[in-house]
Amino acid sequence: MASTRNDFASVWSLYLWIGIAVAVLVLAAVLFAVVRYRARPGRAPSRRAEANLLEVGVAIVILAIVALLVFRTFHTEAKEDDSSAAGAVRIRVDAFQWGWKFTYPGQGVTVIGNSDREPNFAVPAGRTVSFALTSSDVIHAMWIPGQKFKKDAIPGRVNHFDMEFGGRGREQGLCSEFCGLRHSNMRFGVWVLSDASYERWLAAHR
Amino acid sequence: MTGGPRAGGGPLLAWSSIMIALGLMLAIWSGGEAAALLFLVGPVPLLLLAAWSRLRPAPGGPRLLARVSIPVVVVAIGVALAAIGLTGGLWLVLVGAEVGVFGLVWLIVEIRSERRRAGG
Amino acid sequence: MSRLAATDHKQTAAKIAVASIFFFLLSGLLALTMRAELAQPGLQFVSDHTYDELFTMHGSGMIYLFLTPAALGLGLYLVPLQVGASQIAAPRLALFGFWLYLCGGLTMYSGFLTNNGAGDDTWTATIPLSNSTGTPGMGMDLWVIGVALAVFGSLLIAITILLTILRHRAPGMTMLRLPVFSWTMLATTFMVVGSFPVLVVAMGLLLAERHLGGVFTGSTGSIVYQHLFWFYGHPVVYVMFFPFVGAVGEAVATFSRKRFFGYRALVVSLLFFTALSMAVWGHHMFITGAVKNQYYSLTSSLLAVPAGIEYLDLIGTMIGGAIVLRAPMLFALGFIAQFLIGVLTGIIVASPPLDDHVTGTYFIVAHFHYTLFAGSLFGLLAGVHYWFPKATGAMLRERLAKASFWVLVLGANLTFFPMFFLGYDGMPRRVADYEPRLGDLNLLSSIGAGVIAIGVLMVLANLVVSLRRREPAGDDPWGAQTLEWWTSSPPPEHNFERPLPQITSHAPLLDLREHEEEVRERRVEVPA
Numbered sequence: 001m002a003s004t005r006n007d008f009a010s011v012w013s014l015y016l017w018i019g020i021a022v023a024v025l026v027l028a029a030v031l032f033a034v035v036r037y038r039a040r041p042g043r044a045p046s047r048r049a050e051a052n053l054l055e056v057g058v059a060i061v062i063l064a065i066v067a068l069l070v071f072r073t074f075h076t077e078a079k080e081d082d083s084s085a086a087g088a089v090r091i092r093v094d095a096f097q098w099g100w101k102f103t104y105p106g107q108g109v110t111v112i113g114n115s116d117r118e119p120n121f122a123v124p125a126g127r128t129v130s131f132a133l134t135s136s137d138v139i140h141a142m143w144i145p146g147q148k149f150k151k152d153a154i155p156g157r158v159n160h161f162d163m164e165f166g167g168r169g170r171e172q173g174l175c176s177e178f179c180g181l182r183h184s185n186m187r188f189g190v191w192v193l194s195d196a197s198y199e200r201w202l203a204a205h206r
Numbered sequence: 207m208t209g210g211p212r213a214g215g216g217p218l219l220a221w222s223s224i225m226i227a228l229g230l231m232l233a234i235w236s237g238g239e240a241a242a243l244l245f246l247v248g249p250v251p252l253l254l255l256a257a258w259s260r261l262r263p264a265p266g267g268p269r270l271l272a273r274v275s276i277p278v279v280v281v282a283i284g285v286a287l288a289a290i291g292l293t294g295g296l297w298l299v300l301v302g303a304e305v306g307v308f309g310l311v312w313l314i315v316e317i318r319s320e321r322r323r324a325g326g
Numbered sequence: 327m328s329r330l331a332a333t334d335h336k337q338t339a340a341k342i343a344v345a346s347i348f349f350f351l352l353s354g355l356l357a358l359t360m361r362a363e364l365a366q367p368g369l370q371f372v373s374d375h376t377y378d379e380l381f382t383m384h385g386s387g388m389i390y391l392f393l394t395p396a397a398l399g400l401g402l403y404l405v406p407l408q409v410g411a412s413q414i415a416a417p418r419l420a421l422f423g424f425w426l427y428l429c430g431g432l433t434m435y436s437g438f439l440t441n442n443g444a445g446d447d448t449w450t451a452t453i454p455l456s457n458s459t460g461t462p463g464m465g466m467d468l469w470v471i472g473v474a475l476a477v478f479g480s481l482l483i484a485i486t487i488l489l490t491i492l493r494h495r496a497p498g499m500t501m502l503r504l505p506v507f508s509w510t511m512l513a514t515t516f517m518v519v520g521s522f523p524v525l526v527v528a529m530g531l532l533l534a535e536r537h538l539g540g541v542f543t544g545s546t547g548s549i550v551y552q553h554l555f556w557f558y559g560h561p562v563v564y565v566m567f568f569p570f571v572g573a574v575g576e577a578v579a580t581f582s583r584k585r586f587f588g589y590r591a592l593v594v595s596l597l598f599f600t601a602l603s604m605a606v607w608g609h610h611m612f613i614t615g616a617v618k619n620q621y622y623s624l625t626s627s628l629l630a631v632p633a634g635i636e637y638l639d640l641i642g643t644m645i646g647g648a649i650v651l652r653a654p655m656l657f658a659l660g661f662i663a664q665f666l667i668g669v670l671t672g673i674i675v676a677s678p679p680l681d682d683h684v685t686g687t688y689f690i691v692a693h694f695h696y697t698l699f700a701g702s703l704f705g706l707l708a709g710v711h712y713w714f715p716k717a718t719g720a721m722l723r724e725r726l727a728k729a730s731f732w733v734l735v736l737g738a739n740l741t742f743f744p745m746f747f748l749g750y751d752g753m754p755r756r757v758a759d760y761e762p763r764l765g766d767l768n769l770l771s772s773i774g775a776g777v778i779a780i781g782v783l784m785v786l787a788n789l790v791v792s793l794r795r796r797e798p799a800g801d802d803p804w805g806a807q808t809l810e811w812w813t814s815s816p817p818p819e820h821n822f823e824r825p826l827p828q829i830t831s832h833a834p835l836l837d838l839r840e841h842e843e844e845v846r847e848r849r850v851e852v853p854a
Contacts, residue, residue, distance in 0.1 A: 011679050019670040026637060026666055030659065033644035034651070039583070046646030047840075049585035054642075055635060062634040066627045066673075073623055073677040138455040139548060141613060141686055145752035148683040152614045155454060156545030159615045172761075176686035176754040178448050180455060181374050184757035214492045214501050217597065221516050224601035228625070232605065236618045241553045241608075248520020248604065255492065264493035271413055276331040278418045282425030286475055290433055292533060293467035313418075 007076045008148040014072055018065060088128040088162065091121065095133070095140035095153035095175065098182035109205045115185030122191040123165050124198040133159045141177035144190060150176050165192040213263055215256030222249035222256075270324045277316055280309030331421065334819060335402050335414035335486075336717070338424050342399030342483075345428050346392045352435065353387030354782065356380045358775055361741075365772035367762045377758035378446035383435065385449035386469065390476045391431040393702060394562060397569040398483045398518075400709055401511040403717065405487050407810035408508045410496025410829070412820040415489035423482030430475030437465030437472075445469025448756065450559060451532060453551040458536040467536060474529035477522050477558075484518035487511055496809070498829035502593065505808040505832045506579070506586050509593060510572030513600040517561040517568075520604055525558035549616045556607035564603040566698060568596070570705025571636060571665075574658040577712045578640055580806045581655035582647030585833055588639035599632035612678045613685055619678045626676035633669055637662070652804070653727035657708035660735055665701030668693060671746070689749025692742045700738040707734075707785065714792070715799030719815040722792045730784035737781050740774030807833035 094101040099114025102121035113119025123129045133142055135153035143150035144163075151159050165171070175186035193201060229245025236242065284306025291298030329337070360380050363371050372380065406414050414420055437444030442463025447456045451470065454460055491504065491512050504512065528551065535541040542551050579586040586592070606629065608622035640662055649655070671693040675681045684690060715721050744767040753760050753768075760768065802811040812835060813822050827838050 008679060008683060011677065012674075012683075015674045015677060015680060019674065023666055023670055026641075027663055029641050030644070030662055033641055033647075034649055034659065037582070037644060037647045037649050039648035039650050043648050045583040045648045047585070048646055049587055049589065051588070051642070052591065055588055055591040055638065058638050059631055059635055062631045063628075066630050069673070069677065070624055070627050073627075073679060074620060076679045077619060077623075138460055139452055143686065143754065145683070150613055150682055150686065154545075154548060154614060154616075156547070157549075157616070161615075172752065174752070174754060178378075178452075178455070178756040180460065181378070184374065184754075184759050214495070216501055217512060217593075218492075218516070220597050221513075221601055224598060225520070225604060228601060228605040232618070232621055235621045239618070241557070241617075244524060244553070244557045245604070247524055247557075248516060251519055252516065255488075259492050266497075269413065271417055272333055274328045274331050275333050275418050275421060276328065278333075278422050279331045279425050282422050282429060285426065286429035286433065289471045289475055290468065292471060292537075293464050 007079060011072055011076050012148075015069060018069065022065075088130040089123060090130050090132070091123075093131055093133045093142060093153065095135045095142065095179075095186075097137050097180055098175075098186045100142075100173075100186070100188045102188075104202065107202055107206070109202055111205065113188065115182045115187075118187050118189060120170070120189035120191055122193050122198055122201040123163075124195050125165055125168060125192050127164065127195075129163050129165065131159075131161050131163065133161070138179050139177050140175045140179045140186065142173065143176040144171055144173045146171040152177060165190070168192055168194070213256070213260040215259050218252040218256040222252050225249050270320060272316065272320055275313070275316065277309045277312035281306050281313060282309075284309050333417035333421050335406055335417060335420060336817065338414075338417070338420050339399045339403035340717075341424055342395050342402065342427070345424075345431065346396040346399060349387050349391035349431055350396075351782075353384050353392060354779070356384040356387070358779060360384065361772040361775035363758055364760070364768050366769065367760055367765045369759055372758065374758055375443065375446065378756070379438070379444045381756055382446045382448050382469075383438075383444050386434060386445065386473065387431075388698070389449055389562065389566070390473055391427075391434070393566040393698065393706070394480055395427055395476075395483075396706060397514065397566055397702075398480055398487070400569050400573065400706070400713075401487045401514065402483055404713065404810060405490050405508050405511055406494065407716075407813070407817060407821055408505045408808050409491060409494065409499055410809050410822065410826050411490055411494035412822065413494075414486050415492075415494055416486045420483050420486040423479040423486070426479030426482065427476045428479075430472045430477070430479060432472075433468050433475060434472030437468040440465040440468065442466070450555055452555075453532070453535065453542045453548045456532060456536075457539075457542075467533065470529050470533050470536070474526050474533075477525050477529075481518055481522040481526070484515045484522070488515035488519065491515075496826050496829060502590070503829055503832050506575040506589070506592065507569070507572035507808075509596055509832075510568040510575070513596040514565050514568045517565055517600050517604060521558040521561040524554055525562075528554040528558070546616075549611075549614060552611050552614065553607075556610045557604075559610060560607040561600075561604050563694070563698065564600065566702050567665075567705075568600065570661065570702045570709060573709030573712065574661050574705050575640065575643070576806075576808065577654040577658040577708050578643050579833070580712070580804050581650045581652060581658075582644045583650070583805070584643055584647040585807070585831075585836060586639065587642030587645075588635070589832055591635050592639050595632035595635040599629065599636075602629055602632070606676075609676060609681070612681045623676055623678055627673060629676075630669070630673055637666070653722065653724055653731065654708050654712035654804075656728060656731045657704050657711055660731060661701055661704040661708060664704060664735075664738065665697060668697030668701050671696065684749055686755055687749035688745040688753045688755060691755055692745035692749060695738075695742045695745070700742060704734070704738075707731075712804070713810075714789075715803050716810055716815045716817070718793060718796075719799055720792050720796040721799050721803060723788050726784060726788045726791070730781050730788060733777060733784060734781035737774050737777030737779075740777055741771050742774070744768075744771045744774075802835070807836040809834055811835055 090105055092103040100119050101112040103110045111119050111121045133151055133153045135155045140153040141150050151161050171190040173188040173190055225245050225248055229242045233242035284302050288299050288302025291302050442465050444465045447461045531541050602625055606622055606626040608617040609626045611617045612619055711722055711727055748764055748767050753764050799815045801814055827834050830837050
């Protein structure tokens with residue numbers, strides 16, 4: 001499964017540039033209208049109040065753009081939803097008021113922390129990491145801005161998603177679903193390590 | 207002024223149809239999700255309204271209307287108090303209900319005497 | 327005293343105006359406090375708990391108590407006039423609705439006086455955080471009850487508008503001759519009828535959950551609540567949009583001296599737009615993993631089509647016109663330009679892979695403030711500046727109005743544009759504190775909020791001054807097109823004193839003027 005980060009960047013670009021183009025076009029049209037058709041002595045406004053062909057044409061053009069965007073979106077979402085997980089690293093995440101518990105089932109590793117002491121968990125770079133996310137009290141959301149991805153942690157429900165981390169170093173994570181008093185302090189960190197460092201980290205945390 | 211406007215139900219019908227289509231689409235796409243039923247909350251009263259408007263078109267001509275209606279305000283306050291009482295305590299619910307009923311009776315009396323004065 | 331119980335729709339609408347302005351200012355003060363806190367990293371002025379109350383009551387106040395009632399109040403005032411009716415249908419019901427809304431608003435805000443403070447679980451009150459364990463205390467109960475009352479009151483007002491359009495149009499005014507604003511109001515009432523009852527039920531169930539428990543249970547309980555809430559929560563933002571795009575449409579037509587372009591296309595797009603807007607609510611739930619993302623992504627993206635048609639119509643109205651840049655037209659243009667940014671960022675978040683990053687962040691805060699503040703509020707101000715002379719008989723000060731426009735444009739963009747970057751760069755919503763690296767943009771945004779405050783004061787000053795030292799407006803100061811301008815300013819008790827002109831389109835006064843012009847021209851051509 002491709003890294004969400006790559007997909008995000010190209011889809012974001014597509015939407016952003018089309019959005020900017022549309023904005024420029026529309027604003028230019030408005031500016032043009034206001035300047036060119038400013039009231040002048042002797043100018044009588046046109047009586048033309050309808051152009052159904054134009055309306056249909058514009059609707060079709062917009063529909064085509066929407067179709068392009070939606071197609072690209074569906075294509076990307078299909079890739080993200082496709083949780084193949086053979087040989088993946090498995091991590092179970094339990095969100096709670098106001099901290100996080102990260103469990104590596106079968107590895108005997110658990111990391112837990114809260115707003116007083118931010119928890120950090122580790123992942124190996126370049127490999128699929130399969131998350132199982134839930135909450136033990138209210139709805140939280142696990143957001144890793146560097147990954148351009150978040151998912152709700154819902155009590156009574158487990159949300160599954162895969163991620164692939166590139167690079168090395170520490171990524172900041174936080175809660176992005178209002179969950180009460182210490183919502184803004186519910187942070188965590190992800191150490192993206194080489195395979196060897198990752199194994200050492202696991203061993204150290206058993 | 208001659209002739210009244212037509213019943214006007216067309217847009218209600220059109221909108222309701224689009225709603226039902228969208229709801230069906232969700233029902234099919236989601237494999238029968240209950241949320242699709244929410245699409246009926248609008249069409250049901252609107253279709254009834256459109257039918258009623260067609261069957262009983264507005265009579266046109268002058269209407270009998272009150273300039274001031276204090277009992278309406280009293281009923282509103284009664285409803286609000288009773289609602290607040292759901293957290294404030296049973297006593298408040300009862301106070302609100304009392305005020306509300308008082309206002310309602312007053313309202314009925316007001317409307318009746320209006321009609322009598324107009325008819326007589 | 328008896329004026330509080332007047333049934334005339336114009337007086338009820340005036341009461342709604344006063345109440346909604348009051349709640350706007352109150353909720354605005356809360357926002358200024360939030361922005362003061364967020365101007366620098368760290369907690370300087372308020373505690374975490376207080377901050378939670380601030381953003382909850384700000385959002386709740388603006389949506390439930392200001393912009394929704396203002397939109398419906400505008401319709402309550404204008405629709406009978408625009409359709410040639412002497413009074414709203416069911417005036418007592420409208421009055422009743424107003425009082426429920428006012429009581430609801432006061433109830434919500436009275437939470438501040440309780441031990442645990444006012445409601446503090448956002449304007450959406452998501453389960454399970456909003457149950458009695460997550461958010462204990464009477465303040466939250468009062469919030470729930472207040473919201474139910476305010477929304478129910480709004481529903482009743484919308485019903486009277488719907489009934490008026492259905493049953494009290496003047497002879498000759500078919501549905502396809504309704505003015506642009508009245509058409510947007512009609513479409514708005516469809517959404518209100520179709521979704522507001524669901525919110526009232528949701529609030530009732532939430533209250534039951536808080537006091538009895540066992541309502542939203544199991545693994546799906548929180549999801550069920552979200553469906554019920556957002557089924558209302560999405561259309562309501564369109565209720566806070568359509569009347570104002572209608573106001574903008576009227577102003578643009580009047581100040582372009584042209585008939586509104588593409589009326590039929592507008593009607594069709596309104597029907598689809600308002601129905602579609604009821605079918606997108608799941609996009610607020612993309613990251614729950616509990617809804618069919620594709621359906622909602624498709625319907626949400628399709629909104630671009632009718633939106634585009636409406637933009638085409640507005641621009642088409644201006645093209646070929648003889649544009650006069652009076653204050654209402656400036657606000658209308660501000661709406662058109664700024665709302666666009668809200669729409670385009672809305673298309674972005676209609677894509678779940680993109681929403682996965684920016685939802686729950688300041689990107690979304692920026693998006694909806696562009697639609698609601700830089701968009702709808704500017705549209706409301708266009709309507710206010712346009713119809714103030716009609717409602718009061720006095721003109722607003724033109725130069726002050728234009729100055730306040732520019733201040734608000736500066737303020738709005740300075741406040742909300744940086745938020746797109748803040749959200750993208752990792753600032754979540756509903757936080758009183760943030761990483762120090764985000765301090766500069768937050769400071770910029772807070773300065774913008776101060777500028778907005780100045781702009782708002784300028785508008786208020788204009789309203790006060792114009793009422794104190796009146797410049798008489800006359801029946802039709804703008805040379806407008808629709809029936810409300812046929813009568814005096816302000817209109818008499820039963821709206822119209824003299825017989826209405828013949829109604830041959832959605833712009834009867836324009837028809838009349840064009841007809842008179844033709845008659846005059848023909849007279850000139852006839853040889854002596």
